[in-house]
Amino acid sequence: MNSSARSSSAPLGAAEIEERFEELIGAVLSSRRTATGLAGQLAGQPRTVQEFTLHWVGITARSSPELAYQFASVAPAAIEALGVAGAEQWLIAAMDVFDREGLYRAAASLKDLPGFILQRREQAGAVAFEEVARVLEHFLAGLSGRPMKLEPDDLPWTDTATVYLPRRIARFATREENFRAYKVTAALLWAQARRGTFLLDAARYPGAQRELALLGVLESVRLAARFERELPGLHRDIDALCRPALDARFEQAARPLRSPSAGVADSLDALRTLPAGARAPDWAFLGKLEPQRALEVRAARLLRDKQELHSALARMQNEMRGAEMPAAEGDPMPTAGAPRLRVALREAEQLEISVELDGRTMAPPPEVTALVESILQDLGELPEEYLVAAGEGAYRAGGGEEAVELIPGADGAQGGRFYDEWDFRRRHYRKDWCVLTERDVHPGDPRFVASILARYRAQVWHLRRSFEALRGEDRRLRGEPYGDEIDLDAAVRGFAELRTGAELGDRLFVRRERNVRDVAVMFVVDMSGSTKGWINDCERESLVLLAEALEVLGDRYAIYGFSGITRKRCEVYRVKRFDERYDALVEQRIAGIQPLDYTRMGVALRHLTGILGAQEARTRLMITLSDGKPDDFSDGYRGEYGIEDTRQALLEARRAGIHSFCITIDREARDYLPRMYGAAHYTVIEDVARLPLKVADVYRRLTS
Amino acid sequence: MNAPHRDDAASLMIEREPYYQPLRGEVAMFEAAWNNRVPVLLKGPTGCGKTRFMEYMAWRLARPLVTVACHDDLTAADLVGRFLITANETVWVDGPMARAVRLGAILYLDEIVEARKDTTVVIHPLADDRRTLFVEKKGEVLKAPPEFMLAISYNPGYQSVMKELKQSTRQRFVAIDFDYPPAETESLIVARESGIGADAAARLVKLAHMTRNLKGNGLDEGASTRLLVHAAKLMAHGVEPRAACSGAIALALTDEPEMLSAVHELVSAVF
Ligand SMILES: Nc1ncnc2c1ncn2[C@@H]1O[C@H](COP(=O)(O)OP(=O)(O)OP(=O)(O)O)[C@@H](O)[C@H]1O
Ligand SMILES: [Mg+2]
Numbered sequence: 018m019n020s021s022a023r024s025s026s027a028p029l030g031a032a033e034i035e036e037r038f039e040e041l042i043g044a045v046l047s048s049r050r051t052a053t054g055l056a057g058q059l060a061g062q063p064r065t066v067q068e069f070t071l072h073w074v075g076i077t078a079r080s081s082p083e084l085a086y087q088f089a090s091v092a093p094a095a096i097e098a099l100g101v102a103g104a105e106q107w108l109i110a111a112m113d114v115f116d117r118e119g120l121y122r123a124a125a126s127l128k129d130l131p132g133f134i135l136q137r138r139e140q141a142g143a144v145a146f147e148e149v150a151r152v153l154e155h156f157l158a159g160l161s162g163r164p165m166k167l168e169p170d171d172l173p174w175t176d177t178a179t180v181y182l183p184r185r186i187a188r189f190a191t192r193e194e195n196f197r198a199y200k201v202t203a204a205l206l207w208a209q210a211r212r213g214t215f216l217l218d219a220a221r222y223p224g225a226q227r228e229l230a231l232l233g234v235l236e237s238v239r240l241a242a243r244f245e246r247e248l249p250g251l252h253r254d255i256d257a258l259c260r261p262a263l264d265a266r267f268e269q270a271a272r273p274l275r276s277p278s279a280g281v282a283d284s285l286d287a288l289r290t291l292p293a294g295a296r297a298p299d300w301a302f303l304g305k306l307e308p309q310r311a312l313e314v315r316a317a318r319l320l321r322d323k324q325e326l327h328s329a330l331a332r333m334q335n336e337m338r339g340a341e342m343p344a345a346e347g348d349p350m351p352t353a354g355a356p357r358l359r360v361a362l363r364e365a366e367q368l369e370i371s372v373e374l375d376g377r378t379m380a381p382p383p384e385v386t387a388l389v390e391s392i393l394q395d396l397g398e399l400p401e402e403y404l405v406a407a408g409e410g411a412y413r414a415g416g417g418e419e420a421v422e423l424i425p426g427a428d429g430a431q432g433g434r435f436y437d438e439w440d441f442r443r444r445h446y447r448k449d450w451c452v453l454t455e456r457d458v459h460p461g462d463p464r465f466v467a468s469i470l471a472r473y474r475a476q477v478w479h480l481r482r483s484f485e486a487l488r489g490e491d492r493r494l495r496g497e498p499y500g501d502e503i504d505l506d507a508a509v510r511g512f513a514e515l516r517t518g519a520e521l522g523d524r525l526f527v528r529r530e531r532n533v534r535d536v537a538v539m540f541v542v543d544m545s546g547s548t549k550g551w552i553n554d555c556e557r558e559s560l561v562l563l564a565e566a567l568e569v570l571g572d573r574y575a576i577y578g579f580s581g582i583t584r585k586r587c588e589v590y591r592v593k594r595f596d597e598r599y600d601a602l603v604e605q606r607i608a609g610i611q612p613l614d615y616t617r618m619g620v621a622l623r624h625l626t627g628i629l630g631a632q633e634a635r636t637r638l639m640i641t642l643s644d645g646k647p648d649d650f651s652d653g654y655r656g657e658y659g660i661e662d663t664r665q666a667l668l669e670a671r672r673a674g675i676h677s678f679c680i681t682i683d684r685e686a687r688d689y690l691p692r693m694y695g696a697a698h699y700t701v702i703e704d705v706a707r708l709p710l711k712v713a714d715v716y717r718r719l720t721s
Numbered sequence: 722m723n724a725p726h727r728d729d730a731a732s733l734m735i736e737r738e739p740y741y742q743p744l745r746g747e748v749a750m751f752e753a754a755w756n757n758r759v760p761v762l763l764k765g766p767t768g769c770g771k772t773r774f775m776e777y778m779a780w781r782l783a784r785p786l787v788t789v790a791c792h793d794d795l796t797a798a799d800l801v802g803r804f805l806i807t808a809n810e811t812v813w814v815d816g817p818m819a820r821a822v823r824l825g826a827i828l829y830l831d832e833i834v835e836a837r838k839d840t841t842v843v844i845h846p847l848a849d850d851r852r853t854l855f856v857e858k859k860g861e862v863l864k865a866p867p868e869f870m871l872a873i874s875y876n877p878g879y880q881s882v883m884k885e886l887k888q889s890t891r892q893r894f895v896a897i898d899f900d901y902p903p904a905e906t907e908s909l910i911v912a913r914e915s916g917i918g919a920d921a922a923a924r925l926v927k928l929a930h931m932t933r934n935l936k937g938n939g940l941d942e943g944a945s946t947r948l949l950v951h952a953a954k955l956m957a958h959g960v961e962p963r964a965a966c967s968g969a970i971a972l973a974l975t976d977e978p979e980m981l982s983a984v985h986e987l988v989s990a991v992f
Binding site: 200499 | 796803805831869925931934935938979983987989991992
């Protein structure tokens with residue numbers, strides 16, 4: 018016993034090891050292939066290494082004694098290079114290969130120790146798209162210009178609306194360097210879209226891949242030089258990645274591109290001066306150029322921007338003139354004296370835009386500024402034909418084809434109500450245009466709420482705490498050092514004490530804390546088909562957390578959903594009425610909220626404004642949760658019409674003394690939001706997963 | 722908590738000319754309002770120079786300046802005044818509002834929306850052509866002298882609907898719109914206030930613009946002139962630019978880790 022205790026830390030001798038090997042992998046040993054060499058190798062190692070090796074030889078041998086033999090022969094070297102834990106990973110990787118691809122490959126994998134070391138280093142330093150997407154999206158938004166989306170793809174490229182980045186970058190040893198490669202790649206693609214890589218006609222771009230690749234290099238030289246002046250830190254990062262440097266003749270061809278005035282046309286010129294055998298360097302951020310795709314996207318955007326600018330200008334004209342002399346119904350748009358837009362470029366990037374109309378100059382609304390910026394970015398100039406008012410905004414007089422039809426079965430009998438809808442072209446309401454019915458949400462899974470509460474347990478606790486802090490109470494604080502009234506008890510006591518020679522304290526007042534929360538809030542949830550999946554789940558989760566918070570606060574609240582298809586079948590779904598308690602049935606209705614049809618938002622808001630307006634409260638608040646643009650199946654609700662109608666419905670709510678706040682889950686175009694939510698505050702949530710906590714957070718901030 | 726007892730007009734005078742860089746006609750506007758006894762509402766985001774402007778105007782018009790930073794515990798009594806009980810009598814102590822009226826001072830109520838709703842009641846008669854302050858507890862009516870002026874500030878960026886300014890309050894005031902200055906002017910201010918060079922100041926302003934691009938896209942507010950001045954002061958004292966911007970700007974803007982990294986990246990892009 019004594020000797021074995023000692024021997025547990027002392028290294029094993031060669032003979033002892035050989036004996037163990039014979040036990041474990043005797044099947045693959047022979048007179049020509051003995052374990053003597055292996056044992057001799059291992060004998061000089063510390064005991065831990067010996068035990069580790071023998072342990073894993075045993076395990077491996079159960080699958081393949083041959084693989085175990087191979088392992089034993091390389092183990093000391095592997096342990097020296099990787100450490101015990103690393104060697105274990107290395108062996109396990111080989112055993113995986115064995116399971117998948119058999120002995121031959123597995124043995125090869127074991128022998129390729131340097132390859133494994135390299136791969137492991139990459140793995141440790143690798144950065145994935147998902148890890149960096151949000152940071153880089155903010156980063157690009159900060160660099161400014163049109164908002165751009167980020168998507169993963171095999172190679173980096175951009176179509177000027179989306180920046181595609183590789184799924185993973187593992188080229189460098191450390192995470193910092195790989196992240197930097199991501200950032201530089203994103204910034205240069207942003208610059209392609211922003212600084213005119215795709216400003217020319219399609220025919221001017223080369224067709225051959227090789228030439229496109231070279232143009233990509235030249236463009237990156239040109240765009241990097243622009244950064245040198247404006248964002249030197251970023252330029253340093255780019256510079257660090259331009260390794261190896263361009264060879265002398267390439268560099269010479271690229272030199273003119275470093276001038277501040279160089280454009281993509283100069284890059285094309287430079288392309289022609291490149292030596293015949295020039296090859297693109299292997300820089301980490303280089304991707305591919307897709308001029309044709311980019312030009313398609315640009316053309317479509319220009320068309321849309323042009324139309325939108327036309328109607329925005331027409332709207333400005335209307336609003337200005339309308340303020341002076343209300344136009345008669347169906348008046349054709351005045352076309353004379355169209356607004357003149359004046360655009361001045363201040364400094365490098367700051368635009369100064371003003372609109373001149375009928376001799377008056379005014380600041381354009383934000384959507385006009387955004388449109389002008391976007392057009393300038395795509396064209397480098399603002400052609401006259403973009404500056405015409407009317408176009409889309411003009412309404413054809415006498416549009417009789419849209420007279421109200423009789424809608425069978427949609428009147429009192431089924432509880433349907435008629436609502437007007439706003440037609441921005443006519444600048445007046447279409448009478449009784451929509452029919453809306455109220456229904457209850459069909460109850461869903463009774464365990465839903467409990468499961469969500471369990472999942473968010475920590476957050477719910479936190480939420481309750483933060484809402485408790487908000488809870489208003491009508492308190493009279495006695496014995497205060499100051500206040501509106503004298504605390505008689507304290508005063509009498511104080512003067513009595515004064516008589517006895519004690520000092521008169523100063524806590525003699527009553528202070529009233531008036532902190533009553535007199536809030537009625539209506540939550541309006543988008544139940545259109547486009548919320549299917551994630552968004553619907555998160556909407557429901559949001560409501561669970563919110564209800565929890567509101568129960569703590571004691572604010573009055575109601576929850577309704579909306580959907581519908583065509584103006585004749587608009588529907589509002591009751592989840593919780595103001596006079597209902599938050600009980601099991603309401604819980605089940607929250608669970609039962611489902612994606613249904615379309616988003617005819619205006620009529621729903623009008624109906625709910627009526628319900629909320631009837632509540633007696635000092636603050637009336639309507640919070641909508643939706644996934645973007647209003648949309649309906651037919652009768653032209655999609656697009657500008659729906660946006661304008663929603664805007665109008667929010668204005669009506671505002672006039673009725675209701676504050677609106679809109680939470681939009683939308684990663685797409687946001688240009689229309691400022692217009693649509695004109696009368697309301699709003700926020701855009703990109704990451705649906707954040708919705709549940711965000712909604713409660715918005716509510717807290719709104720009412721604190 | 723008690724109001725200071727010292728009622729010394731001289732201590733409320735601004736002796737030295739404060740540095741103020743005029744932006745767009747606000748000085749003339751304010752003077753016109755003062756001459757015509759119209760109260761003024763300064764509207765604008767945080768840290769854009771409203772307080773500094775008030776100091777400057779008080780100096781220019783040679784009036785004492787009484788500033789009250791409003792907060793949600795501020796009651797009407799805090800503004801007007803109250804009785805205090807001493808050993809064997811009660812004494813009246815003027816609040817800042819009564820004091821300003823008596824002195825013919827400029828009264829600046831900073832962040833008015835933060836105050837309790839009931840305080841607006843005492844503001845109203847002072848802000849219309851009555852120009853009087855009712856000291857209810859004493860049954861006294863104070864008539865404001867011609868030099869007196871009321872100014873309030875308001876940041877429309879607030880999201881809370883509870884904190885919107887009521888129309889009946891708002892419509893008593895002439896509004897002066899403040900915003901962050903144009904880039905060159907802002908660089909000038911940052912350089913003057915901190916002593917850093919023009920180039921570094923311009924970079925800070927560039928950074929500010931980038932964060933202002935993120936307003937509504939993840940940030941509630943972009944970096945204010947104030948934050949730039951803070952960062953610039955650190956830099957003027959030898960703090961490395963990136964560290965100065967991280968501390969004075971990035972961390973002041975957000976706690977959200979991804980946004981924080983994005984702002985850090987913008988900082989290192991600029992410097
Ligand atoms: N026009 C200006 N001239 C001189 N300094 C300015 C100007 N604008 C801003 N500043 C600088 O910005 C700092 C912040 O300004 P100030 O304190 O006046 O902001 P504010 O608008 O009152 O902000 P808040 O609403 O948060 O109280 C000032 O201390 C000053 O350094
Ligand atoms: Mg201030």
